[in-house]
Amino acid sequence: MTLITLNNCPAPAKLNLFLHVNGRRDDGYHLLQTVFQLVDHGDTVHFSLRDDGQILRVTDLPGVPQEQDLIIRAARLLQAEVLRRTGSLPRGVDIAIDKRLPMGGGLGGGSSDAATTLMALNKLWQGGLTREELMALGLPLGADIPFFIFGENAFAEGVGEHLQAVATPDCWYVVIEPGVQVATAAIFCAEGLTRDTEAVTIADFSRHLAESNSANGFGKNDLQQVACSLFKPVADAVEWLSAYGEARMTGSGACVFGAFSTKEEADEVLSNVPAVWSAWKAKALSQHPLLTML
Incomplete structure (x- = not known):
């Protein structure tokens, strides 16, 4: 049918x-x-x-x-x-x-x-x-x-x-939406963008994960500095969330996230997010849900 x-x-x-x-x-x-x-x-x-x-x-x-x-x-x-x-x-x-x-x-x-x-x-x-x-x-x-x-x-x-x-960490994330839209083109066109970061390998990432049981601290987001300089709400969100551990921007922005070992830790941080921002928690997935649905 x-x-x-x-x-x-x-x-x-x-x-x-x-x-x-x-x-x-x-x-x-x-x-x-x-x-x-x-x-x-x-x-x-x-x-x-x-x-x-x-x-x-x-x-x-x-x-x-x-x-x-x-x-x-x-x-x-x-x-x-x-x-x-x-x-x-x-x-x-x-x-x-x-x-x-x-x-x-x-x-x-x-x-x-x-x-x-x-x-x-x-x-x-x-x-x-x-x-x-x-x-x-x-x-x-x-x-x-x-x-x-x-x-x-x-x-x-x-x-x-x-x-x-x-393989990636089995953890929870708190994600902050700073309330601004960041145009990808504006970030990639910025003169101050770092464009020569030394290449890493998948083995480098996996080794870091095995040693620390967390992706925190591996590498950086080269687009974050530019986005923070152009959009103060992004910089403010990074600064606020950094009080609870490493905070990092995703993609070209604007959202900022931090990783936490348990749902309870994520809930505690989420409850303290200033009302000026929208925020939510999410669990890491190992695969796309449609892979089993279709």
Whole structure:
């Protein structure tokens, strides 16, 4: 029996446990190294097939026109690919989203939504694309999309598309949303950005984890200093959370996180977060929830 709907599909956030900028390609893209960590907090996406070929987002997202939404762009890209492969246009789909992740937060929200869309619609449309094919399809839309389809915590290199599965700490995170949107382009274009951090290996990260039982203290986020200099709320959040242990910005910002061994520790810190900020706790995930759902 053909599926008609897929509801409650998770689109989890990611954290960058470290993020190094190692250089810049001739085309302007920066060469990065990072460890992506999935957490159990994110958006939820719902899909319902239509009787025509239209792809529509039925949830209003202020500031995100449908034509620019990665969800819609990903769905149309997959629809065209399935048509190319099968000669038959897949049915259209209504897409609703429960949006929890902030835009410009460094949590990968838009990319995660697009990845969930590709995985869910590949199932609904019986597209038959492999995980690797979906990753390749999503890469032109956003460098983080392949990671979410990869579905495991990963050591990433290049522009983020070269992925190796890696073990990460089983812990809890407190994440602060400083209330500003950080434009990725503004950070990467900044003159003060460090672009020559010495390369590390996945073995370096794994060795540190084995010795300390924590990712805290490994590397840094090269984008953090620039973001803090441009956005005082980010600097304030880093300073406040640092009182409880190492605090680090994720991605190009704006969100700031700290790692804690237990839920109780995270709850205690969360209860003290100043009311001026939104904050939440999340548990580390070992894999994307859709890997077992689909």
